[in-house]
Amino acid sequence: MNRAALVTGGTRGIGAAISSALQSAGYKVAANYNNNDEAAEIFRNETGIFTCKWDVSDFNACTLGVKKVQDECGPVDILVNNAGITRDTVLHKMDVRQWSEVIKTNLDSVFNMTRTVIEGMRERQFGRIVSISSVNGQKGQIGQANYAAAKAGLIGFIKTVAQENARKGITANVIAPGYILTDMLQTIPRDLIEKKILPQIPADRLGKTEEIARCVVFLVSEESGWITGSTMSINGGQSMI
Numbered sequence: 109m110n111r112a113a114l115v116t117g118g119t120r121g122i123g124a125a126i127s128s129a130l131q132s133a134g135y136k137v138a139a140n141y142n143n144n145d146e147a148a149e150i151f152r153n154e155t156g157i158f159t160c161k162w163d164v165s166d167f168n169a170c171t172l173g174v175k176k177v178q179d180e181c182g183p184v185d186i187l188v189n190n191a192g193i194t195r196d197t198v199l200h201k202m203d204v205r206q207w208s209e210v211i212k213t214n215l216d217s218v219f220n221m222t223r224t225v226i227e228g229m230r231e232r233q234f235g236r237i238v239s240i241s242s243v244n245g246q247k248g249q250i251g252q253a254n255y256a257a258a259k260a261g262l263i264g265f266i267k268t269v270a271q272e273n274a275r276k277g278i279t280a281n282v283i284a285p286g287y288i289l290t291d292m293l294q295t296i297p298r299d300l301i302e303k304k305i306l307p308q309i310p311a312d313r314l315g316k317t318e319e320i321a322r323c324v325v326f327l328v329s330e331e332s333g334w335i336t337g338s339t340m341s342i343n344g345g346q347s348m349i
């Protein structure tokens with residue numbers, strides 16, 4: 109299979125698992141990242157996956173970044189919008205910077221990247237777009253007004269992209285993970301996880317990155333062409349919406 113897949117935030121955490129799973133499924137994968145050069149280098153050495161550094165919250169950087177990826181891997185037929193950050197604090201303590209950093213990185217990025225690849229997908233009459241949302245975008249979460257707003261916002265965006273492009277062989281779907289064992293969870297105090305979060309999860313454990321990645325592989329396959337505009341909740345039963 110020659111199709112190229114681009115994963116934003118694709119060198120660590122859930123993104124790294126997605127990049128690796130797509131590579132194992134036979135795709136040519138490019139993994140974008142923005143900050144952690146060391147992690148990207150380790151990932152590149154371990155997997156041989158092409159890595160490319162740019163800030164997905166910057167539209168012009170996305171244009172240049174996608175061009176580099178296309179030069180290396182060919183036209184981007186599969187886009188996984190995974191890059192995301194948290195700046196958790198309750199609303200009455202949140203400043204404008206904490207709000208806008210999260211909105212830019214987690215929501216503007218989804219526009220920036222999807223807008224950059226959509227015309228090529230339409231011309232080629234094929235595309236698979238998967239955006240990673242969150243259980244907290246579906247249900248809200250103490251300390252995450254910024255994150256929940258961005259993760260809910262992208263669901264409306266993707267449903268629109270799905271409708272506008274369905275006749276062009278393009279699908280657009282959302283995966284909403286619950287609490288997954290990644291570096292992002294390190295920002296939450298351990299006893300909060302044990303006392304407040306785990307009791308909300310019927311499966312009584314955190315998720316694994318691979319449990320998200322396998323769903324991405326399923327959604328981007330040729331055979332999944334009739335699945336579009338959907339939101340898949342993968343959260344151990346924490347929220348069933």
Ligand code: CAA
Pocket residue numbers: 194196197198241242243244249250251252255285286287288292293295296297300304305
């Ligand atoms: N679930 C349930 N209750 C929570 C909670 C959570 N995730 N987070 C905070 N609370 C509760 C606290 O237990 C506390 O309740 P009590 O007063 O009854 O003890 C109350 O909310 C206030 O919390 P803190 O005392 O911790 O207040 P703080 O101002 O020191 O910190 C906070 C607030 C920054 C929000 C901190 O509590 C925190 O980091 N919470 C975790 C928020 C969270 O779940 N983030 C998800 C990160 S992972 C992710 O984003 C990936 C994903 O998609 C799921």
